[in-house]
Amino acid sequence: MHRLGSLIVKSGLRNRRRSALTIASTAASLCLLGILMAMYGALFYGGDETPAQALRLITHHKVGLADAMPVSYRDKIRSLAGVRDAMVWQWFGGTYKDARDQRNFFARFAVEPDRFFRIRPEIVISGDAKRAFENGRTACIATEKLARKFGWKTGERITLVGDIFPVTLELTLAGTYTDPENSEALFFSQDYLRESLPVGNSQRDQAGAFQVQAMSAADVVKVAREIDAAFDNSPAPTKTESERAFQLSFVSFLGNLKLFLAAVSGAIAFTLLLVSGNTISMSVRERVGEVGILKTLGFTPGMILGMILGESAVISGIGGGMGVALAAVICVGLRQGAGGFANLQTMAVTPAVAALAMGTAVLIGLVSSVGPAVSASRTSILESLRYTG
């Protein structure tokens, strides 16, 4: 069959306008499909888990993230076997400048600076900035991308007006850092938040979540079970999960996203199948006579079948390749604009996504041409030669 490669390509691309339009429609559909697949992969599988991430767990209230736990849990967690360290991991929320402008939204967490870099060793920061963050009561650090976005310089005063917490924080930027997991986030001291809250406010002694570092990746499951068991009968029972699982739980807030993405992908694939099937049918119908000629020359029905399937696969493959390449470019742009939605920051057309999208394109091409190909291969020579279209 490889000897027929040039004939397959020439036949497949014989009608340039139709071929171009078919390839363009395949490319557009596959581009969309590639983006959805990349989104699906990023949301539900993320990028590769770093060694540090594999050790981290998040402990939060069993009921949900809106419920807080006593801050004293932290010390009890630290004392459990298999736990190397733990710190408060408090979502602050609040408003920076104008809440109506979506560009002002970014992740803001109150943490414990003296433990922060041990538990998150992948963070890259200068020694001066690190020391300033650990020692300054109102100090904060931000990702380089975030600082660049707002034009912040070291020493910049950043005001956050609380909504969950009835406080206004006046922070000072101690420096910037890079974090492969997060491109837009700001961290400040939990102590400063606590001190800023009015005496008697119950939030002073509570925490929304704890970030826990296990001794080893093998301990993670056991540690999670032991933490939850430790608070099982308390007024604030906990749920501990790996950092990856915790991130995925945010995706569930969006509803049944898996079903939605699968449904849209299915609709795209089905539409493409119909368009492709129609085009291939037209193309084969126009060439019934040629099929008769080829058979007269000695081409077997199997060869005819293979040639028509091959033509379809060539067109789908070219369209699929262009679509995947376009999706890869668009994903770069979407990744840049993912903001604080950490899951989407790993969104990319990986080799697996590219292979899956290309496989889908070729499969659609093959499935859509099976009918016309089988029909052409079965048509007798005389019927084919008599066919006038």
Place this chain on the structure above:
Amino acid sequence: MSEAVIETTKLTKEFIRDEFHVVALKDADLTVNRGDFVALMGPSGSGKSTLLHLIAAMDRPSSGEIRVLGQDLRALTDRAIAHWRNAHIGFIFQSFNLLPVLSALENVELPLKLTNLKGAERMEHAATALKLVGLGDRLGHYPRQLSGGQEQRVAIARAIVTDPDLILADEPTGNLDAASATDVLTMLARLNKEFGKTIVMVTHDPHAASFATRVRHLEKGLLLPEGQAPEEWNAAAAHPGSEG
């Protein structure tokens, strides 16, 4: 004794078309020996093309026997017939039937793609065949860039490129002007005389038939005995070139 290339005995082809039972060919007994150039003549619907298609194994007989090059065609599967046809038969159509997306050279190379020849060998054979039909300077031309006579010569080159034992031609001059038709017929006669090719040609044109060494007439599905022709054909033969 001459070697029989084609032997048919009581060869019959019937079919149903629009509820009508049609006998396209009835009890045809034909023997064609190696080196013969046989013209099958007859009006439309006489069964001449049906006989040619049965010889080429493009159709299956309803009854009777047919052996071509010693092979009982009824015993072969579709796949085996395709291989057999590629190896032993060269077919020339009335309407040339070249693939428009391929150049003259590529069209002629097409049957060789089914052989074990390597690419360079295939191209060499195809170029030789085109030179033989006088188109050595048109190798890269596409069918749309050729005249009708040139297209038919490419089709002849395609038919002979595998060096087949038998060349079958279905009204090869039907779509050509008189000059081109004579060129093509001269070429077929040359293939028969100089290269010893056995040729069976269907035609309704007495002038075309005059290039053959034997003529067999068909009428209403019956193959007439050798030397026998309907009156009107005898009359037409007296004025060659008056048709087609």
